[in-house]
Amino acid sequence: MDWSWFPFEMPHPALLWAGVLEGIVLSAVLALTALGLSLVFGVMRIVNVAHGEFYMLGAVLAYAVTSVIGGHPALGFTVALIVAPLLVGALAAASDWLVLKRLNYEPEATIVATIGMLYIIQQLSLEFFGPDARPVVAPFDWRIRLPWFGYSGYKFVVVGAAILLMIGVWVLMARTRIGLIMRATQFDREMASAFGIPVDRVFAGVFALGAGLAAIGAVLIVPVQQAHYLMGGDPLLLSFIVVIIGGLGSLKGTVVAALLIGLSDGIISTLFTPTLAKILATLLVAMVLVFRPQGLFGTRAA
Amino acid sequence: MLDIRDLEAGYGSVTVLRGVALDVQPGEIHCLLGRNGAGKTTLLKAIMGHVRRQGSILHDGAELTSLPPHEVPRRGIGYVPQGRRLFAELTVAENLEIGLMTRRSGREVRERMLALFPRLGERLRQRAGTLSGGEQQMLAMARALALEPTLLLLDEPTEGLQPSMIQLIRDVVTDLRQTHVATLLVEQRVEAVLRVADRVTFIENGHTRETLTADELRGRPELLDRYVGV
Ligand SMILES: Nc1ncnc2c1ncn2[C@@H]1O[C@H](COP(=O)(O)OP(=O)(O)O)[C@@H](O)[C@H]1O
Ligand SMILES: [Mg+2]
Numbered sequence: 334m335d336w337s338w339f340p341f342e343m344p345h346p347a348l349l350w351a352g353v354l355e356g357i358v359l360s361a362v363l364a365l366t367a368l369g370l371s372l373v374f375g376v377m378r379i380v381n382v383a384h385g386e387f388y389m390l391g392a393v394l395a396y397a398v399t400s401v402i403g404g405h406p407a408l409g410f411t412v413a414l415i416v417a418p419l420l421v422g423a424l425a426a427a428s429d430w431l432v433l434k435r436l437n438y439e440p441e442a443t444i445v446a447t448i449g450m451l452y453i454i455q456q457l458s459l460e461f462f463g464p465d466a467r468p469v470v471a472p473f474d475w476r477i478r479l480p481w482f483g484y485s486g487y488k489f490v491v492v493g494a495a496i497l498l499m500i501g502v503w504v505l506m507a508r509t510r511i512g513l514i515m516r517a518t519q520f521d522r523e524m525a526s527a528f529g530i531p532v533d534r535v536f537a538g539v540f541a542l543g544a545g546l547a548a549i550g551a552v553l554i555v556p557v558q559q560a561h562y563l564m565g566g567d568p569l570l571l572s573f574i575v576v577i578i579g580g581l582g583s584l585k586g587t588v589v590a591a592l593l594i595g596l597s598d599g600i601i602s603t604l605f606t607p608t609l610a611k612i613l614a615t616l617l618v619a620m621v622l623v624f625r626p627q628g629l630f631g632t633r634a635a
Numbered sequence: 636m637l638d639i640r641d642l643e644a645g646y647g648s649v650t651v652l653r654g655v656a657l658d659v660q661p662g663e664i665h666c667l668l669g670r671n672g673a674g675k676t677t678l679l680k681a682i683m684g685h686v687r688r689q690g691s692i693l694h695d696g697a698e699l700t701s702l703p704p705h706e707v708p709r710r711g712i713g714y715v716p717q718g719r720r721l722f723a724e725l726t727v728a729e730n731l732e733i734g735l736m737t738r739r740s741g742r743e744v745r746e747r748m749l750a751l752f753p754r755l756g757e758r759l760r761q762r763a764g765t766l767s768g769g770e771q772q773m774l775a776m777a778r779a780l781a782l783e784p785t786l787l788l789l790d791e792p793t794e795g796l797q798p799s800m801i802q803l804i805r806d807v808v809t810d811l812r813q814t815h816v817a818t819l820l821v822e823q824r825v826e827a828v829l830r831v832a833d834r835v836t837f838i839e840n841g842h843t844r845e846t847l848t849a850d851e852l853r854g855r856p857e858l859l860d861r862y863v864g865v
Contacts, residue, residue, distance in 0.1 A: 510732075513725075517733050520722045523685050526704040527714045528782070529737040533703075 347481035348603060356599020357592075358488045358557070361495035362550040364591035366568050367575035368502060368584070369546035375582035376519040376539045379433065379443045383450035384547055384572060385565030386458075387425060391417045391548025392560035393458050396467040407472035410556070417552050418545040425544030426537040433540070434533055451565075458562040471556035491553045498549060503584055515539060519582070547572075571598075574614050578621050580631020589629065593617075636661050636817045637682075637786055642690035644681035651677045652841045655690075659786065662815040664808060666828045668863050669838035675821040676717050678838070679788045682819075683707055683714055694786065709737050713784030717791050717821070719775040723764030727755055730763050730774055734781030741781065748777040751807065769800040776807060787811065790821045805831055825859055837862040 370384045394417035399409035428450055436442040475486030506512040518525040518535045526532050547568070551560075558564070575594055579586030594614055601610035621628060642655040652674050659665045667675050681688040684704035692699040699707060708714070722730050731748060735741030749756040752773040758766060763774055772792060779787065789808070793801040801824075808818055809831055822828045828835065828849075835852050837844040839862055852858065 513729055513732060514736070516725060517722050517729075520724055521720060523704075524716070524720050524722070525733070527683055527685070527708055527716075528733045528778070529705050529708045530733075531703070531705045 349600065350479070350481055352600035352603030353596065354484060354488065354599070355603060356596035358491055358554075358595075359599050360592045360595025361492040362554045363568070363571055363575060363595050364588050365495050365498055365550035365553075366547045367572040367579070367591055368499065368587050369543035369550075370572045371576045371579070371581060371583075371587050372502075372515075372539055372546070373543035374576065376515055377433075377438060377536050378440060379438060379540075380440070380447070381540075381543065382444060382447040382569070383454060384447075384543070385567075385569030386451050386454035387421050387544035387565075388547040388551040388568045389458060389560075389562060389565035390421050390424070390454060391551035392469075392555040392558075392564060393462050393467070393562065394420055394548070395552040395555045396462070396469050396560040399469050400467075406470040410469070410472040410552075413469075414549070414552050418548040421548035422541035422545035426541040429537045429540040430533075434536070438536070455562055455565070462560075462562065464562065466559040466561040468559050469555045485557070487556060491557070494553055495550070498546070499584075499588065502546070506584070511538075570611075571614070574618050576628075577618050578628060580628025583628065583630040586628055586630030636663075636695065637819070638691075638693040639678075639682075640691045640693075642678075642681060642688060642692060644677055644686050644688040644690075646677075646686055650841075651686075652681065652688075655838075655841075655843045657819075657836055657843055657846070659817045659819050661785070661817050662812050663833045664812055664818045664820055664831050666832040666835045667819065667821045667838055668825070668828065668835055668859075670863060673838045674841040675838055676790055677841075679714065679716070679790050679819070679821065682712070682788060708782055708784075711783070711785040713779035713782050713787045715775045715779045715787070715789045715792055717794070719771050721763040721766075721771055721774055721778070723762065725763060726759065727761055727763055727766070727774055728759040730778050731755070731781060734778035737782050744781055744783060748781055751780070752777050768795055769797060772796060772800065772804065776804065780807075780811075785816060787816055787818045789818060791823060792820075793822065793824060793827065801827065823863075825863060829853065 366384070366388055370381060373379055373381045373384070395410075395413040398413040398416055399406070402409035402412055432446050432450070433443050436446055471485070471487045473487065476483040477486045477489065506515065514525070514530055514535060518530060518532055522532045550568070571594060575587060575590040578593065579590030597613060598610040601613060637659040639655060639657045642652055643650060644652040655678060667678065669675055677686060680686045682692055682699065684699065684702065684707050688700055690700065694710060694712065697710065722733065731745060735745060738744070754770055755773055755777060758770065763771065766774060776792065792804050796804070805827065808820065811818060820828070820832070829852065832849045834846060834848050836846040837858065844862065845858060847855070
């Protein structure tokens with residue numbers, strides 16, 4: 334076949350595989366983050382523009398925790414993995430109670446409010462941790478020998494942990510009483526309250542869970558990426574893209590869309606440029622919005 | 636049991652109910668009659684705390700207007716809303732479980748509901764939205780009865796149902812009277828109301844008018860023309 338028209342050099346297979354691996358790691362973290370956004374929108378009907386900042390806070394808190402706790406890197410990291418999502422979740426629950434609840438969860442008002450939260454969290458992070466990117470040491474540094482190159486074993490752990498967490502969320506939603514309460518509230522909050530479900534507490538919990546998922550994703554990725562007060566933008570954009578493509582409230586859709594976006598981002602960024610990857614993803618969103626507004630797996634809104 | 640006085644209620648800035656007064660006694664079936672748009676559904680929503688309201692709604696000595704909505708069912712008030720409003724995406728079993736939400740263990744109550752409406756037992760894994768109209772009404776009744784209410788609010792429970800289903804609903808409601816459950820029933824079928832009701836209250840343009848017993852009403856058919864006739 335004649336490839337002379339192709340404007341880029343054909344990649345070496347090793348590069349392609351590197352792109353695929355990077356894409357899988359990105360997909361894993363993205364799936365967690367997008368799942369948080371999707372839960373909040375699904376149950377509360379709120380577009381949380383501050384979602385990326387909860388992610389950023391998770392990463393920055395991971396830096397703070399690991400730099401306070403000495404000893405083996407795995408110790409500080411494990412503590413961060415528990416403490417950071419809890420703190421971020423608590424902050425989210427508090428901002429739900431103090432701000433969103435007072436706005437009666439009006440869609441427009443809450444968008445404005447979460448934009449405000451975005452800037453406040455960003456500035457506080459800048460104030461406390463400064464403008465520099467902060468590294469977090471990975472809990473261990475195994476390298477796995479692949480046919481083409483050695484690869485960080487930690488990244489495989491990230492993928493494994495993300496899969497476990499996704500399964501955990503699925504079990505929570507589909508198999509537990511708390512999940513049933515959340516699904517009932519999502520479907521009809523007024524009727525849920527007519528059967529004794531305290532809707533405002535469910536909302537605070539869901540907002541905390543959504544933020545906590547973003548924070549866990551960030552803690553997992555920060556040994557690979559560094560913490561920075563402006564790092565919340567990309568995850569926010571990509572999460573929106575994933576949620577739109579996957580379809581709201583569909584766990585399966587979120588996973589599939591995260592894989593699609595993560596893999597194509599990883600491969601295209603490695604082989605060509607990250608900008609091309611974002612352009613293609615945005616194009617895909619536009620196509621989905623035009624031809625299948627309910628997303629690939631979403632159900633048509635009534 | 637339930638004592639409503641000087642109630643005002645509405646949606647946002649629109650006030651629908653004004654000066655509403657009504658009482659329901661234990662073991663009584665009290666019917667609310669009025670034209671479409673008179674405010675019957677709004678009155679039930681006001682009791683449940685789903686609309687803005689002012690005034691007094693006393694239930695067993697407690698003031699409902701100062702409780703958050705989720706505390707109302709916990710006081711033993713069951714609600715079957717107009718149009719049933721099942722959790723259509725959830726299964727029959729899950730809808731029932733939500734009815735049992737206010738209690739710790741509900742296995743025995745659940746069995747009782749399935750004995751009352753055996754057809755639901757055959758459809759436990761099915762999504763509630765896929766049930767027939769009659770089955771949906773059974774599920775809405777079972778869901779509300781699962782919290783073992785002492786006060787039951789029924790909003791047009793026979794709307795769109797076949798005669799056999801209407802008969803079943805009527806039997807369930809009259810059986811509840813034996814156990815001293817108080818029922819506030821909104822119904823359009825006047826002849827059905829006259830057969831089961833102990834007392835009737837008319838509601839017109841958001842105001843409650845005459846309250847009288849079913850026997851008294853039989854002697855004053857002109858009231859039916861005035862408040863529900865066309
Ligand atoms: N969500 C709402 N917002 C504003 N007005 C409403 C709403 N629901 C009902 N209304 C108005 O309240 C009045 C009473 O309605 P409703 O209580 O449903 O009457 P009924 O049940 O007796 O037919 C009507 O004029 C109706 O237009
Ligand atoms: Mg009505």
